[in-house]
Amino acid sequence: xxxxxxxxxxxxxxxxxxxxxxxxxxxxxxxxxxxxxxxxxxxxxxxxxxxxxxxxxxxxxxxxxxxxxxxxxxxxxxxxxxxxxxxxxxxxxxxxxxxxxxxxxxxxxxxxxxxxxxxxxxxxxxxxxxxxxxxxxxxxxxxxxxxxxxxxxxxxxxxxxxxxxxxxxxxxxxxxxxxxxxxxxxxxxxxxxxxxxxxxxxxxxxxxxxxxxxxxxxxxxxxxxxxxxxxxxxxxxxxxxxxxxxxxxxxxxxxxxxxxxxxxxxxxxxxxxxxxxxxxxxxxxxxxxxxxxxxxxxxxxxxxxxxxxxxxxxxxxxxxxxxxxxxxxxxxxxxxxxxxxxxxxxxxxxxxxxxxxxxxxxxxxxxxxxxxxxxxxxxxxxxxxxxxxxxxxxxxxxxxxxxxxxxxxxxxxxxxxxxxxxxxxxxxxxxxxxxxxxxxxxxxxxxxxxxxxxxxxxxxxxxxxxxxxxxxxxxxxxxxxxxxxxxxxxxxxxxxxxxxxxxxxxxxxxxxxxxxxxxxxxxxxxxxxxxxxxxxxxxxxxxxxxxxxxxxxxxxxxxxxxxxxxxxxxxx
RNA sequence: GGCGAGGUAGCUCAGUUGGUUAGAGCACACGACUCAUAAUCGUGGGGUCGAGAGUUCAAGUCUCUCUCUCGCCA
Numbered sequence: 001x002x003x004x005x006x007x008x009x010x011x012x013x014x015x016x017x018x019x020x021x022x023x024x025x026x027x028x029x030x031x032x033x034x035x036x037x038x039x040x041x042x043x044x045x046x047x048x049x050x051x052x053x054x055x056x057x058x059x060x061x062x063x064x065x066x067x068x069x070x071x072x073x074x075x076x077x078x079x080x081x082x083x084x085x086x087x088x089x090x091x092x093x094x095x096x097x098x099x100x101x102x103x104x105x106x107x108x109x110x111x112x113x114x115x116x117x118x119x120x121x122x123x124x125x126x127x128x129x130x131x132x133x134x135x136x137x138x139x140x141x142x143x144x145x146x147x148x149x150x151x152x153x154x155x156x157x158x159x160x161x162x163x164x165x166x167x168x169x170x171x172x173x174x175x176x177x178x179x180x181x182x183x184x185x186x187x188x189x190x191x192x193x194x195x196x197x198x199x200x201x202x203x204x205x206x207x208x209x210x211x212x213x214x215x216x217x218x219x220x221x222x223x224x225x226x227x228x229x230x231x232x233x234x235x236x237x238x239x240x241x242x243x244x245x246x247x248x249x250x251x252x253x254x255x256x257x258x259x260x261x262x263x264x265x266x267x268x269x270x271x272x273x274x275x276x277x278x279x280x281x282x283x284x285x286x287x288x289x290x291x292x293x294x295x296x297x298x299x300x301x302x303x304x305x306x307x308x309x310x311x312x313x314x315x316x317x318x319x320x321x322x323x324x325x326x327x328x329x330x331x332x333x334x335x336x337x338x339x340x341x342x343x344x345x346x347x348x349x350x351x352x353x354x355x356x357x358x359x360x361x362x363x364x365x366x367x368x369x370x371x372x373x374x375x376x377x378x379x380x381x382x383x384x385x386x387x388x389x390x391x392x393x394x395x396x397x398x399x400x401x402x403x404x405x406x407x408x409x410x411x412x413x414x415x416x417x418x419x420x421x422x423x424x425x426x427x428x429x430x431x432x433x434x435x436x437x438x439x440x441x442x443x444x445x446x447x448x449x450x451x452x453x454x455x456x457x458x459x460x461x462x463x464x465x466x467x468x469x470x471x472x473x474x475x476x477x478x479x480x481x482x483x484x485x486x487x488x489x490x491x492x493x494x495x496x497x498x499x500x501x502x503x504x505x506x507x508x509x510x511x512x513x514x515x516x517x518x519x520x521x522x523x524x525x526x527x528x529x530x531x532x533x534x535x536x537x538x539x540x541x542x543x544x545x546x547x548x549x550x551x552x553x554x555x556x557x558x559x560x561x562x563x564x565x566x567x568x569x570x571x572x
Numbered sequence: 573g574g575c576g577a578g579g580u581a582g583c584u585c586a587g588u589u590g591g592u593u594a595g596a597g598c599a600c601a602c603g604a605c606u607c608a609u610a611a612u613c614g615u616g617g618g619g620u621c622g623a624g625a626g627u628u629c630a631a632g633u634c635u636c637u638c639u640c641u642c643g644c645c646a
Contacts, residue, residue, distance in 0.1 A: 216576065216577080217576080217644085220575065220576065220644085220645095221646085229646070231646075232646095307577095307643080307644090308643090308644085311644095311646085338577080338642095338643085339642085339643075341642090346642095375597095376584070376585085380577090380578090380585090380586090381577070381578055381579095381585090381642090382577085382578085382642065382643080383584080383585085384584080386583090386584085388583080389583075389584060389598085392583090392584095392597095392598060392599080393584090393597090393598080395609095396597085396598065397597090397598095399609060399611085400609075400611060400612080401611095401612085403609065403611095404608055404609050404611050404612075405608085405611095405612085406608095407607090407608050407609060407611085408607050408608030408609090408611075408612080409607085409608085410608095411607070411608060412607040412608070413607095415607080416607085455585080455586085456586080459585095459586085459596075459597075462597080463596095466612095466613095469611095469612055469613070470612090470613065470614095472607080472608095472612075472613090473604090473605075473612060473613040473614085474613075476605075476606095476607085477607075478605090478606070478607040478608095479605085479606095479607095481607090550609055551609090552609085553609080554609070
């Protein structure tokens with residue numbers, strides 16, 4: 001039994017995420033967590049909401065609520081939706097937790113002690129009317145290069161020239177529209193990533209089995225231009241983790257908070273502590289997942305994220321860990337995903353384009369979405385959601401291939417032999433072949449799952465479902481029953497057992513349907529079918545079962561057309 | 573502009589270290605079956621692997637040039 005630590009990139013607090021966000025981190029992480037639990041491994045699966053930063057403050061202001069209250073509410077909303085998608089986090093925490101405050105301050109203190117923090121005085125734009133410093137992208141004005149009148153403080157969208165906010169002509173705050181801006185001097189802390197560059201590169205180079213997507217992004221940041229740059233880790237904001245050196249005041253940094261990207265990954269660790277607190281367990285319970293000197297040396301740590309998160313997880317966060325000089329667990333395998341596009345373009349949160357998690361669940365149960373998203377996960381390249389493809393995949397794979405198989409077996413048995421597992425008849429050559437092929441297929445499936453080859457795993461699972469239909473078609477118990485009812489009983493006995501095995505194998509992808517199958521078959525034995533021959537005879541003769549409602553319904557053309565239009569534009 | 577990832581059957585995608593007639597699912601056509609959610613199973617048609625040049629006995633797979641798409645540029 002292995003010990004497996006899994007973290008999903010933590011979703012930002014301001015609003016509900018779309019399906020592209022889901023498939024890039026939380027969902028594949030959940031698949032992997034469920035699979036490893038099914039194999040009997042000890043799993044810790046962690047996710048949280050990322051709550052700090054200017055966008056959260058602004059969203060709260062827009063909602064007319066104090067930011068802490070807003071975040072608490074949105075956390076509950078996201079937690080509910082995560083449950084709706086059956087995301088099986090051991091804990092869904094909050095980056096604003098006291099645990100994260102303490103741990104973030106602790107890391108900053110360690111980094112300072114190691115000489116890895118430097119203080120920098122810089123000029124930043126302060127909005128008098130907003131009463132706050134403005135991040136570059138919240139300042140707009142006329143581009144000095146091309147005259148475009150909505151250039152942002154960091155870049156002109158028209159001529160793409162990189163800008164400093166102070167370059168802009170007639171700058172104004174995009175928060176209030178105020179032009180009452182002034183440049184003020186402020187002091188910030190920088191993490192000296194440059195001095196850790198070689199150490200980070202050696203660490204990245206040691207990861208031979210990481211996806212190219214992951215290592216190429218990391219390499220780029222290590223080597224591009226002047227190489228890895230030091231990074232500001234503090235901000236002049238109110239909402240965030242106060243800058244402290246451990247539990248001590250940091251002179252000159254009063255009133256400032258850590259930058260959201262500094263504290264967010266630390267929440268992975270803090271969240272595990274939150275889990276221990278919630279379980280009423282001592283610190284040792286979470287430390288044995290994270291501290292190699294406290295029992296975590298046998299833990300394998302997997303991270304899941306979209307490609308936009310890779311730099312922070314391959315460089316900034318490891319810099320924090322390595323720089324601390326303490327034996328914290330570094331990631332062992334980083335699985336990154338490309339983007340999911342929506343019907344010929346991008347998902348857009350601001351324009352309400354595409355399907356958001358809450359809307360998806362209001363249309364269809366989570367299994368439908370889980371199946372499509374995972375079987376089309378953007379692993380090797382960006383992939384695309386279209387309603388036609390979604391409809392076809394769901395109807396064919398789930399309803400026709402799997403759902404119908406369960407129907408035909410259970411209904412046939414009830415009509416011919418009653419609602420218990422029939423006892424007569426012997427297995428023949430066809431059954432032996434089925435079992436043999438199944439055994440091989442399950443090995444292939446498991447190999448894909450262990451390699452986190454999500455698409456391939458889904459294809460293998462589908463192939464496993466198809467085997468059942470192939471067998472039935474060839475064995476044709478509906479014909480055999482007329483001349484040799486005992487043979488037909490043996491066939492159906494095997495087929496009923498097959499449904500239980502399919503429930504186990506399918507559960508990581510479609511947990512609800514799997515539970516329905518298992519319940520219908522009247523079993524609660526989720527043991528992974530390593531011994532396939534044994535698993536295929538697990539249900540004793542006379543064991544009662546029931547015919548489940550149809551596992552999956554089909555998506556009609558009308559629904560498809562309706563949804564296509566509904567989600568094309570502005571969110572209502 | 574720089575960097576990165578891609579351009580393989582109508583559609584969505586696989587194609588390991590270069591090696592026999594380029595694969596899967598869907599869609600399409602035909603056939604079988606009738607237990608089942610008009611479901612299932614089988615067979616078949618369909619691709620000059622973005623364009624060109626090069627290396628090689630041999631290239632979708634390596635090199636160069638060009639072209640198109642997408643992303644990133646703190």
